[in-house]
Amino acid sequence: MSRIRTSSGELLIELQRSGGAPLHQQLESGIRDRIREGRLRPGAVMPSTRSFAEDLGLSRGVVVEAYQQLVAEGYLVSRAGGYTEVAEVAAIESPGVTMLTGVESRIDFRYSRPDVSQFPRAAWLRSIRRVLNETPYRSLAYLDGRGTIELRTALADYLNRVRGTAARPEHMVICNGFAQGSRLLLQVLAAQGYRCIAVEDPSDNDLRRVAAAAGLTTVGVPVLEGGVDVEALERSEADVVLVTAAHQFPTGVVTSAETRAALVAWAARRGGLVIEDDYDAEFRYDREPIGAMQGLMPDRVAYAGTASKTLAPGLRLGWMILPPRLVEPMAQAKLMDDRGSPVLDQLAFADFVARGEFDRHLRRMRPRYRLLRDTLVERLAARLPELVPTGVSAGLHVMALLPDGLTESAVQAAALERGLGVYGLAPYWVTPPGPAGLVFGYGGLTVNTVIEGVDLLAEAVAVARE
Template structure:
């Protein structure tokens, strides 16, 4: 049964001081006026009845009646027939300030976005309903730093089956996405005496900055078309290295078996840790599945996975499979960070995975994303044939290398002017000098819009940034 909130239930923070020389009705006026001005009470918010507010504040009803009357006269409150009182709509202040999360584009090819319109709401709701009805009450209490046992069991089964890992539920720590996972690992490494951590070059710039914030020295290790170069890892003199072996971000390389073996051998030799960011490996199109590195060496590899690509980034759910030596300190870091991720979301995810809904969703989304990938490849070939796509066999993004003379920064800016969001490779680089490229995310662009979008991008190129373009024009 639906139940709406009545204004008398609203809790208001209106401190009144009986020792103050200002009469109580004046204090109440002042507090309410300030709350409206500061936006703590939003336009149209219903206020409690005079009787209810008087009871809440422990004052006589006359105090509240006086304050409401005065503020209505000043235009801060509006009394409605029937006796209800609301905050007035006043322009100039207390207008909600819009929070700009990210710049929106008419056509958004920026990477890192799955299609959130396809979030399996009905199945997720069924899982939520089930766990709300069935979970024991103690699941809603404070939890330990490793996460819900239900989700750890479900993910261990799923990852061993789908990603070739060797994980037991005890190895897993639930976190808020790879972002938090990396932070927790970095904190634990630092607490254990590590000083330097290697990251791929190019890589995700926000995660690099985040790692730098943990106090570790972050060392860029260049990748080539097949991923990270192990001889350069060796030379980097690091205590740990973060890699994206299934689909390098952003160049798309797949780390071949001999490099995986060499990386594990390096970690053994150096007593180091490999952090495997397995962010989008479930999506692969025309290549055989590549298992996770964790399956090769569970003692040296921290596996980091996320719901961000397979379901939705807004869930903020991720998981770390952690070698025994780091388990305690990572669980402690998670507790210190936020006392654990939301129990309800973890339980819903566990149910969703156990019932095969994740597999079903992935089967469906692979087809959706494959169509989008194919549409993007075809459109690039048709409209921008000199651009060289790479890393398109998996994930939700691909890289297109630009022809010589095509200025990446100008292209990104000119496309943005036309409402097209694209992401330049330079934004992911730490070291200077790579050739220009565009990292295309196609996860959230309907394939019917892709051909026209790329045709428009080709017009942008022709208008402003083509090789040989004359700037005096």
Template sequence: MHQQLESGIRERIRQGLLRSDTVMPSTRALATDLGLSRGVVVEAYQQLVAEGYLVSRTGGYTQVAPAAAGISLPDKVKPTPSGPPRIDFKYSHPDVSQFPRAAWLRSIRKVLNETPHRSFAYLDGRGSEELRSALADYLNRVRGTAAQPQDMLICNGFAQGSRLLLQVLAAAGFRRLAVEDPSDNELREVAAAAGLESVGVPVLDSGLDVEALERSGADVVLVTAAHQFPTGAVTSAETRAALVAWAAKRDALIIEDDYDAEYRYDREPIGAMQGLAPERVVYAGTASKTLAPGLRLGWLILPTRLVEPMSIAKVVDDRGSPVLDQLTFADFVARGEFDRHLRRMRPRYRRLRDALVGRLAERLPDLQPIGVSAGLHVMAWLPADLSEEAVTTAALDRGLGIYGLKPYWVGKPGAEGLVFGYGGLTEPAVVEGIDLLADTIASLRR
């Protein structure tokens, strides 16, 4: 019996199920639980202590020995995971080290000290009224929207908001989603899960090709009008008007993903499309690029007919986003801290972009960046003698994370290029990363 007990404990320690410093049950308690005499448990513990699997501590308790935890059996060799790139140009990584902790803490304290108890009860599906009001005021002032608090919904980032929206639209009879080609591929997977067909529409220098959209048969379209991802194009006034006319003609819907419009470095950003046609456009915003993606704070401005079904879908999905985070962000926005944070981050990100573009011009002049001076990424087409796969693979061998366009094409892959995300890097890292890329490409060309 004691050998069986020893074997069971030893195996669990080797497998990592009993971790380092885990306190074992007392001999008396374990004997009672297993229906054994205490002497059997004592003998098993003593043997495992002698072997180094357990250690006896002062006070009469026994723990898993640090040196023993996680030991693998000889026939179970664990693969050694490769670490992340030393310099990583992965997109969607803002500089979270600049999160305004002191200002956020002031808002948390105010919320905890002054918020009525009833505010911590269940909310309706739209979210906190305080946050919806604060965001409506901010977006109407800064982004030119026509938002009313009662038409807004707070969600856990764009991921949840878009998923719920596509589910609601599919239930309402929408069948085909048009997306920019190239564009972020995540929403296409969400659309497929909701039962919607996705179709790609080419992106021109002036934004989405509306003539191709009309031929696509789509009844809902997703656009990144202020700063197209990944090309960096800005949708022109003529294209915006044509999109709204298309939506009115087909009784269709436009989803406007305004993911990083606050970061325009050469001029004021163009206002949101939602202000042109509030009943034809769903506006989506998020704090992921402006504050931190870990906050999971997003918002939608909805046409009136979608408010109730979206509110019901949100309640069914998770009963509502955390109210303390919503109230804290509401105070943060209302006191002007959000504006101050953005004013502080714009020159920081602009310096990073300028360093990247400048170093590309010096070391890799045939990689010409395209798009406007905005956002947290730069895209460049690759020369004909280079392939994405060869460049990205060779760069990774040098500890450099660089990413191609292939995942972003909707249909047949088009021209090859690279997307440089720089938000989470420092200026020296940006310069060193471009130098590594230049050395990589020079080696490939040789």
């Protein structure tokens, strides 16, 4: 795709050369406003500092200073080759994210958004080039439903090393993210006679609709301090349970060793299945890594992973490690659904993982996300100490319960009036009403927008209390 190149004449930035703010600040403000308004779209290449300075009649140093400040704020990105472009994160901060009654938010704390502006383009391009140069033609033919052996092998090696799984390539199926993998798995389980799936309460509500479409009954099981309530699971008569053991969504609870052992023991007694959604376990900040449950009992745990949080959701790359009895039915379901995920994407990701680029990318992103996490927690403590965040040790989101007297709808409405998108817990309760609270996703924001967002939220909370 060719890049959109922006000339200085297209920016139409008016500068007050006498009696106004410093010129570099005026230039920063003009560019920032155009990005927020959507006039400068993500990926647009900015004019060179030299040509921009000549057109505006400024010294080049003024333009350089303005660009450097906007890069620091996350609005612009400096690329190899000496050019500067509008950051992808600007799409999140600019108009276009619609919440209540069609009103748009400028800063958005929507969860599950990684910083896609940091996608490792150069490393990915090297993998693509190697794949195009070296892949034999026969690999471009139809695949079996499990996906390429190269990707399954690379992922099995990575997951066994990093997540403590007991993965074998022949027991893996590549899918288009967790969405497709979970949908196909529930269809397979329903066809094999499974009837009831237990989900954590609270939990992401998407899977409940998928389960209903597959003909499964859904029951909620409370989340305790050490993870899902296994005694309640026993009483529920479910034969499948979905857990987010490494970092429960949305509470952030880490499933304890005792609960993990009790879950796999339940599955063995019941003849049931544990589905382990390991959606963001690679990002941890204040604790040692905790291995995946799949390694405890591979015959009773189906493990699901995805590149959506670690690289970019647009890749649509996911994987499942399955008990042997489920591999062939899942492979057939995948073939029936879409004939297999794109082979070149699979092979590029296999090369990317096998050469250590995935590890390097994660090492680079952890401190960036930790800084955002720290900024969010510290700003909440300073401006809204009554909102105590939980689940802060890992992942890309935190949760905070609202104090008595505040409702989610009132806070959301007041925040939206200020251009801020915040999201309540209400949709995630399986058996409402549960406690009121907010979920803060921070992965796709910048330090400055996190600070500004919390400041706006403090104003909104003050209004909601009136």
